[in-house]
Amino acid sequence: MSSFPPVDEQMQILMRGVDFGDAQTYKNMEAELRQRLEDSRDSGKPLKVYCGYDPSSPDLHLGHTITMRKLRQFQDLGHDVTFLIGTFTGIIGDPSDKDSARKQQTLEDAMSKAETYAQQAWRMLDPQKTRVRYNHEWLAGLTFADIIRLASSFTVQQFLARENFSLRYNAGDAIWLHEFFYALMQGYDAVAQETDVQIGGTDQLFNLMAGRKLMESFGMRPQVVLTSPILVGTDGEARMSKSTGNYIGIDEPPGVIFTKVLNVPDKAMRSYAELVTRWPQSKINQLFQDIETGKLGMRELKHELAWEIVSIFHGDEAADRAVQDAADMHQGQAPSDAPVFNLTGPANIIDLLYRAEVVKSKSDARRLIQQGGVRLDGVQIEDIDLVVEPQPGKEQVLQAGKRRFVRLAS
RNA sequence: GGGCGGGUGCCCGAGUGGACAAAGGGAGCUGACUGUAAAUCAGCCGGCACAGCCUACGGAGGUUCGAAUCCUCCCCCGCCCA
Numbered sequence: 001m002s003s004f005p006p007v008d009e010q011m012q013i014l015m016r017g018v019d020f021g022d023a024q025t026y027k028n029m030e031a032e033l034r035q036r037l038e039d040s041r042d043s044g045k046p047l048k049v050y051c052g053y054d055p056s057s058p059d060l061h062l063g064h065t066i067t068m069r070k071l072r073q074f075q076d077l078g079h080d081v082t083f084l085i086g087t088f089t090g091i092i093g094d095p096s097d098k099d100s101a102r103k104q105q106t107l108e109d110a111m112s113k114a115e116t117y118a119q120q121a122w123r124m125l126d127p128q129k130t131r132v133r134y135n136h137e138w139l140a141g142l143t144f145a146d147i148i149r150l151a152s153s154f155t156v157q158q159f160l161a162r163e164n165f166s167l168r169y170n171a172g173d174a175i176w177l178h179e180f181f182y183a184l185m186q187g188y189d190a191v192a193q194e195t196d197v198q199i200g201g202t203d204q205l206f207n208l209m210a211g212r213k214l215m216e217s218f219g220m221r222p223q224v225v226l227t228s229p230i231l232v233g234t235d236g237e238a239r240m241s242k243s244t245g246n247y248i249g250i251d252e253p254p255g256v257i258f259t260k261v262l263n264v265p266d267k268a269m270r271s272y273a274e275l276v277t278r279w280p281q282s283k284i285n286q287l288f289q290d291i292e293t294g295k296l297g298m299r300e301l302k303h304e305l306a307w308e309i310v311s312i313f314h315g316d317e318a319a320d321r322a323v324q325d326a327a328d329m330h331q332g333q334a335p336s337d338a339p340v341f342n343l344t345g346p347a348n349i350i351d352l353l354y355r356a357e358v359v360k361s362k363s364d365a366r367r368l369i370q371q372g373g374v375r376l377d378g379v380q381i382e383d384i385d386l387v388v389e390p391q392p393g394k395e396q397v398l399q400a401g402k403r404r405f406v407r408l409a410s
Numbered sequence: 411g412g413g414c415g416g417g418u419g420c421c422c423g424a425g426u427g428g429a430c431a432a433a434g435g436g437a438g439c440u441g442a443c444u445g446u447a448a449a450u451c452a453g454c455c456g457g458c459a460c461a462g463c464c465u466a467c468g469g470a471g472g473u474u475c476g477a478a479u480c481c482u483c484c485c486c487c488g489c490c491c492a
Contacts, residue, residue, distance in 0.1 A: 371440040
């Protein structure tokens with residue numbers, strides 16, 4: 001490292017937003033991190049930092065960006081950052097946030113979902129400075145003997161004490177033995193990588209601590225762990241998660257991100273502002289104070305927030321376009337990113353909706369028309385048997401429901 | 411291994427021979443309304459050649475004019491006992 005920012009300065013940046021839900025843990029970890037930074041300064045060796053991401057769906061979402069931002073901070077301070085893709089842990093699926101077992105998938109499934117993870121991560125991280133690794137690299141080759149060794153560092157009671165397991169246990173729901181392995185696997189990731197610092201959501205504390213325990217049993221210095229608050233999903237209630245489906249993917253089109261943010265309940269706005277924007281705390285405080293006093297409407301705030309979030313991942317220009325598209329859609333006009341469908345000949349309206357993929361079945365199309373949800377060039381369609389004629393040289397706009405638009409070219 | 415209780419639509423969950431495409435809730439969709447795509451109200455919510463037909467209640471057979479409901483075997487889950 002050519003220049004090593006002062007430890008105090010680094011601490012200030014790195015501890016921002018860190019939350020363990022427990023003051024003592026915070027103090028301990030803060031002290032350990034400081035010590036590590038001092039050691040790093042003295043030895044000239046950057047800290048090895050990582051956070052793991054499970055490929056349970058092909059998309060990274062806003063919730064992931066909280067830890068990714070933390071990785072970015074380490075990276076900007078000159079530390080050695082690994083974006084770890086949990087290809088092997090992903091076949092079990094993290095039970096931490098679940099009240100029931102996850103579906104298992106094959107390593108191949110996980111690999112294919114992980115395919116674009118790194119690509120997506122570059123929206124937050126510096127590709128030049130980021131190590132990308134996959135945990136099947138070291139987990140797939142462990143023997144039964146290795147696993148027994150890992151397992152003998154823990155008791156069943158420790159696992160059953162975890163809320164998500166105890167709830168299921170008390171409710172008489174299935175808890176599969178392999179679900180216990182998840183923490184062992186994640187813990188072993190830290191061992192295999194000789195990690196100095198592991199980042200995660202607060203729900204990961206158990207898994208992160210398992211890493212510390214295993215490292216100690218392997219005679220290593222236990223990693224420092226830093227946890228960040230969990231982001232709620234678009235429903236404003238449950239944590240944002242791929243499997244719940246209440247998520248906003250960072251790779252989704254700008255217009256989709258924009259409208260999804262607008263659709264998040266008002267009560268979640270504060271945490272969105274705190275956790276996913278680049279706004280300084282002072283600005284956030286001011287905005288919400290203005291809401292309190294009525295100086296600013298929630299609608300305006302939401303628009304500003306939605307713009308900011310789109311801008312983070314797609315840039316200012318795309319954010320501006322998303323604002324315009326949302327306004328257009330609200331007025332029944334096709335947004336700029338509406339797909340184009342080639343109308344080669346006269347087509348029955350139901351077939352057309354189905355072929356243009358704006359409805360999931362023809363029954364769905366029929367229903368939508370009967371409910372007055374389909375418009376052609378702004379005119380509500382009432383006739384199920386309507387035949388749409390191609391109009392060469394003139395674009396027609398077909399609207400199904402509030403947000404599905406298709407441009408018909410002929 | 412034994413005893414008991416279970417497996418229902420995207421999810422939760424009612425239904426124990428016909429009136430069942432299957433109550434109710436959640437999610438989702440449409441309409442009205444609205445600062446909002448929120449809330450509220452109303453409707454919809456398996457598919458299709460759509461007043462009808464097909465597919466569906468863990469799986470495979472069977473009884474019956476008729477089965478999610480009864481019988482047989484199998485698979486799976488929970489609890490208790492060993």
